[in-house]
Every structure is written in C-alpha cells, then in structure tokens.
Amino acid sequence: MYEKLTPPTIGSKIVFQDGKPNVPDDPIIPFIRGDGTGVDIWPATETVIDAAVKTAYSGKRKINWFKVYAGDEACDEYGTYQYLPQDTLDAIEEYGVAIKGPLTTPVGGGIRSLNVALRQLFQLYACVRPCRYYQGTPSPHRYPEKLDVIVYRENTEDIYLGIEWKQGDEIGRKLIDLLNQDLIPNTPEHGNKQIPLDSGIGIKPISKTGSQRLVRKAIQHALTLPPAKQQVTLVHKGNIMKYTEGAFRDWGYELATTEFRGECITERESWILSNKEANGELTVEDNARQIDPGYDSLTPEKQEKICQEVKNVLDNIWDTHGDEKWKTKIMVNDRIADSIFQQIQTRPDEYSILATMNLNGDYLSDAAAAIVGGLGMSPGANIGDNCAIFEATHGTAPKHAGLDRINPGSVILSGVMMLEFMGWQEAADLIQTGLAKAIANGEVTYDLARLMNPPVDPPLKCSEFAQAIIKYFA
Ligand SMILES: NC(=O)C1=CN([C@@H]2O[C@H](COP(=O)(O)OP(=O)(O)OC[C@H]3O[C@@H](n4cnc5c(N)ncnc54)[C@H](OP(=O)(O)O)[C@@H]3O)[C@@H](O)[C@H]2O)C=CC1
Ligand SMILES: O=C(O)CCC(=O)C(=O)O
Numbered sequence: 001m002y003e004k005l006t007p008p009t010i011g012s013k014i015v016f017q018d019g020k021p022n023v024p025d026d027p028i029i030p031f032i033r034g035d036g037t038g039v040d041i042w043p044a045t046e047t048v049i050d051a052a053v054k055t056a057y058s059g060k061r062k063i064n065w066f067k068v069y070a071g072d073e074a075c076d077e078y079g080t081y082q083y084l085p086q087d088t089l090d091a092i093e094e095y096g097v098a099i100k101g102p103l104t105t106p107v108g109g110g111i112r113s114l115n116v117a118l119r120q121l122f123q124l125y126a127c128v129r130p131c132r133y134y135q136g137t138p139s140p141h142r143y144p145e146k147l148d149v150i151v152y153r154e155n156t157e158d159i160y161l162g163i164e165w166k167q168g169d170e171i172g173r174k175l176i177d178l179l180n181q182d183l184i185p186n187t188p189e190h191g192n193k194q195i196p197l198d199s200g201i202g203i204k205p206i207s208k209t210g211s212q213r214l215v216r217k218a219i220q221h222a223l224t225l226p227p228a229k230q231q232v233t234l235v236h237k238g239n240i241m242k243y244t245e246g247a248f249r250d251w252g253y254e255l256a257t258t259e260f261r262g263e264c265i266t267e268r269e270s271w272i273l274s275n276k277e278a279n280g281e282l283t284v285e286d287n288a289r290q291i292d293p294g295y296d297s298l299t300p301e302k303q304e305k306i307c308q309e310v311k312n313v314l315d316n317i318w319d320t321h322g323d324e325k326w327k328t329k330i331m332v333n334d335r336i337a338d339s340i341f342q343q344i345q346t347r348p349d350e351y352s353i354l355a356t357m358n359l360n361g362d363y364l365s366d367a368a369a370a371i372v373g374g375l376g377m378s379p380g381a382n383i384g385d386n387c388a389i390f391e392a393t394h395g396t397a398p399k400h401a402g403l404d405r406i407n408p409g410s411v412i413l414s415g416v417m418m419l420e421f422m423g424w425q426e427a428a429d430l431i432q433t434g435l436a437k438a439i440a441n442g443e444v445t446y447d448l449a450r451l452m453n454p455p456v457d458p459p460l461k462c463s464e465f466a467q468a469i470i471k472y473f474a
C-alpha cells in the first residue's frame, strides 16, 4: 500500500469518533522530522516523550513511532521535488494523529508551504497555540506571568489559501482588467478606484463556515477553562476589511448568541444588563446612552438601532442572564487586530482565548510567544474533526541547524499537547514538571541563557536540555 514506507509491525491505530480520538495503549504515531533544526529537535523530543510515557505507565502504554517524510528529507528519499509524498499523506490519514518538526517555505516563489498544505488537506481548521509562562523563564517583559492566552487561529483559508497571481502574469492581468473595467465601476461604494496595472494580486476568502467552526472550537475550549479564564476575544481588522475580517467578528458573535446562547454573554450585552442591575428604573434610551457614549450626537436612525439592541437584550436574556447571572457565562468580546498586539503587553491578564483569522493568528502567536520566553517555548496543535497534527509555532531556524544548540522546548511542549489530546495526562504532566524545573534551575539552551541575569554560560545543548527535563520528572 505504501510506496516506500513500512509501518511499525506492532501497535494499533488511533480512530476518530465524533471528532474525538479513540486511543489504544500502543498507538502508532507518524512523525515528520522536519527541515533545518528539525534534525536536532526531533531526537530530543522523541527521547523526552518516550521517557515520560515509560515513567508514567511502566510499559503499560507505549508510542510506536512511524517515520514519514516531508520537506528536504522527502526529496532525498523519494526524488527531486517530492516534498510531500503521497505515502506521508496516506500514513497521516490512516493513523489520525501525527507530530512534525518545521518545514521550509521559500519566500517570493518556489513551492507553497507544506505546513499550510497539510492543514488544508486534512481540514485541520483550528491552530491552537497556547502562550503561558514557565516560572524562571527569562523574558523581555516585566510581568510575563500575567500572560496566559491561547491563540485559536483559523487554519484553512484567508490569504493562506494561496490564490494569487504575480505581477505581469497573464491571468492576473485579466483579473485586474475585469476588476478595473467592470466589477469596480459597477460597485458604487468603490467609487472610481483602480488597481495599478503592475500589481500582484492575492485573494482573501473568509467564509462563514470556516469562521464559525473555528469560533465554535474556541468556545468549546473556553467551557473547559477555570471561570476566570472563560473568555473568547474575536480578533479582526474589520474596520478596514469589512466584509472579510468584519464578517468574521459578526459570524463569531452570531454563533455565540445562537448555538451557545445559554453559555455565552457578549461584552455589549453585559454592559446593558449591568446598567439595568445598577438601576432597575433605567429607561431603554438612558441605557443606550450609557453603552454608546456618543449617543446624543448620532442620527435618529442610529439612536433607534441602539435602543432596539438594548430592548432586545433585556427582552430576550434578562431572565437567563440578568441579575448578575451573566458573570458566570463565557464572555465573548472583540478587539481590532492592531490594538490586541498592544493589549497583550499592557493588559495581558485581561485575555484568555484569542480567536483569529489565519494571518492575524500567525503574527499574534509569534508576538505572544516572545512575551513568555520566545519561540523556543511556543507549542501548537492543528486540530480537525478527523485528524490532528502537532507542531511548534516556530520555523526551521536554519542558522542554528545541526549544531545541537536550538531549544527543543516548543516541539516537546507540542508533544505535551499531543499527550493531553490523547488523554495521557500523567505523561504530559511529567514533561511539564521536568521542563519547569530545568528552567527554574537555570539549565537552559542558548536562547533562554542569553536573557538570564546573569547570563547562563555555557548554556545546555539541545540534547542536554532534553536530558535535564527527564532528570527533573520526579
Ligand atoms: N510550521 C512551520 O514549519 C513553520 C515554518 N517556517 C519556515 O521556517 C523557515 C525559517 O523561518 P524564520 O522566519 O527564520 O523563522 P524561525 O521561526 O525559523 O526562526 C526565527 C528565529 O526565531 C528563533 N527561534 C526559532 N526557533 C527557535 C527555537 N526552537 N528555539 C529558540 N529560538 C528559536 C531564532 O532566533 P535567534 O536566532 O535570535 O535565537 C530564529 O533565528 C522559513 O522557510 C519559514 O517559512 C516558519 C514558521 C513555521
Ligand atoms: O509554512 C510556513 O512556512 C510558515 C507558517 C507559519 O509561519 C506558521 O504557521 O506560523
């Protein structure tokens, strides 16, 4: 069935049922080593995960690793340009849960991202990237421990769909002509705008289905968090990109207030209800005035719209959410994308789950990672309904490749997320304990060592850091 792969002879398959993995005690798990620093990080990760599973379950459970190929290694094995062989796709499909190191994507031409392709091919629509602080980790931020967020990034659409034409391309030029000569002039709101003829063109589709399935997963996750962290923030640049990013916000709120009506409260609803709680005699109009400070200078039509909003909230959810009951619900709010980049620095403890579109989430997850210790401490998971692939936030960091110096923490923590996803919490906990203790004792790789005060010299190698984590399991 496989062209060049031989699956392990022992072990069983993970099977998905209703979006959840059914995990045997001896799962076969495909792994992709990755390009660049993957050569250093993967062996360290495998060693730590195996040691944790062995310690936690004394041989009762064991992962049977199945090496599959992508990126440079795949070309070596399968031939030129065979970056993502069918064997690899078949193995991931067959075994359901996989883990990978980073893969290179050239800039400005060449192949499109293999990482993105895997997410799209397997409909891994939620990219989940937690950014939490481990005590003792050096950070450029004064209070890094205040940040504890999970970026929930839509993973299959947006400009990452990769539908674009380079400048000068014949079809791209046809599209520009069509837009300039027909579609734009026939859309009055676009006035007499024109696209410069020497433009490259990219398409940014944001669908209702894609947005809502991501927000649904984010809300379901929020329901499992402690009460203080039960919050989902819809991140968007909807003031500028009204029908893509603005629509993402609106569809997010729509989902929260229909499918999760009993469990959610929106920020504006909470203002309306708390105004009434503070003053039971408050008129609808005064309530509207309080939620919209510019109310008195609005047109009568806009004022009427806000009054209607207030009335709807009071009529529809006062009984279920009023009298402070909303304080026990999941708070759903939204923030404009540029603002959230400063908010996670200035008011980090006010945020929990950040639900984003693809590009915003890509940027935001690196920025949030920097606050809690950098890209060496930034795990991730790509989750769908029938498959999951775990991978770090960072890339191949080519200048560090093969030097046994890079921090394997992010892929190891991605392994922790994988173990938690499988329900192997005891093994996951051991790794987290080991990692936290190693850092607290200053046993760290170069990236954390250089930020410590005084700097740790010499830092641990990548492989030594893995051994330090294992040493501190107990
Ligand atoms: N999912 C994936 O596979 C991803 C792949 N990529 C791809 O990776 C390639 C390189 O991308 P690039 O922009 O250089 O970004 P990278 O994330 O690979 O590296 C940028 C810098 O981040 C720091 N860093 C990265 N990984 C670690 C780590 N494990 N421990 C400590 N520090 C780390 C290093 O900083 P310093 O040198 O200052 O210590 C490194 O030079 C590109 O082809 C890109 O497309 C990028 C992101 C994700
Ligand atoms: O696929 C790539 O090369 C980059 C992807 C990326 O930066 C990410 O997913 O965070």
Ligand SMILES: [Mg+2]
Binding pocket: 362, 363, 366, 393
């Ligand atoms: Mg990225």
